[in-house]
Amino acid sequence: MKFPLHRLVRWLHVYLSMFGFVAILLFSITGLTLNHAEWFESAEPTTRTATGILSPNPVANEIEATDIDKLAVAEKLRELHRLGGYVHEFQIDQLGCTVIFTGPAYSADVTIDRRTGAYEVAEESRGTVALLD
Numbered sequence: 001m002k003f004p005l006h007r008l009v010r011w012l013h014v015y016l017s018m019f020g021f022v023a024i025l026l027f028s029i030t031g032l033t034l035n036h037a038e039w040f041e042s043a044e045p046t047t048r049t050a051t052g053i054l055s056p057n058p059v060a061n062e063i064e065a066t067d068i069d070k071l072a073v074a075e076k077l078r079e080l081h082r083l084g085g086y087v088h089e090f091q092i093d094q095l096g097c098t099v100i101f102t103g104p105a106y107s108a109d110v111t112i113d114r115r116t117g118a119y120e121v122a123e124e125s126r127g128t129v130a131l132l133d
Helices: 005-035 070-081 128-132
Strands: 046-053 086-092 096-103 106-113 118-125
Touching: 046 070, 070 086, 070 096, 070 106, 070 118
Parallel strands: none
Antiparallel strands: 046 118, 086 096, 096 106, 106 118
8 A cells, every 4th residue: 555645744744743832832831930930939938947966976076077977967867857859068167067958949958066966957948830940
C-alpha cells in the first residue's frame, strides 16, 4: 500500500504544531511566574526560628577546626528540627560555626556558639510557585 506524501506532511504538521504550542505555552507561563513572582505568591516568605543546645557539644573550642565532624553536626540539626535541603556551606571560626542548608524555595541558617553548643535556627520557605520555578 502506497502512503501519499500529503498525509505524511499533514501528520508532521499537526504533531509538530502541537509540540510547538506546548513549548510556547510552557515558556510563557514560566516567564510570567519568574518575572512577576509577586503576582502569584505573597511577597514575604514563611519564616520559623528555633533555638537549642547541642549536647554533647561536637564543636567545642578545645577541638581543632579540622576535627569537627561536619556530617554529624548537620545530621543532628536535621534530626532535631526537620531541616530540608542540602548543606550549602559549613563555616568554622574561633567563636562559632555557621551551617547553611539550601534547597528549592527553601533555606535554613544555623549559627552555633562553639563554647556552649547553643545554636539558633532561622528557616525560610517560599510557596509552591517558587518551588516549581
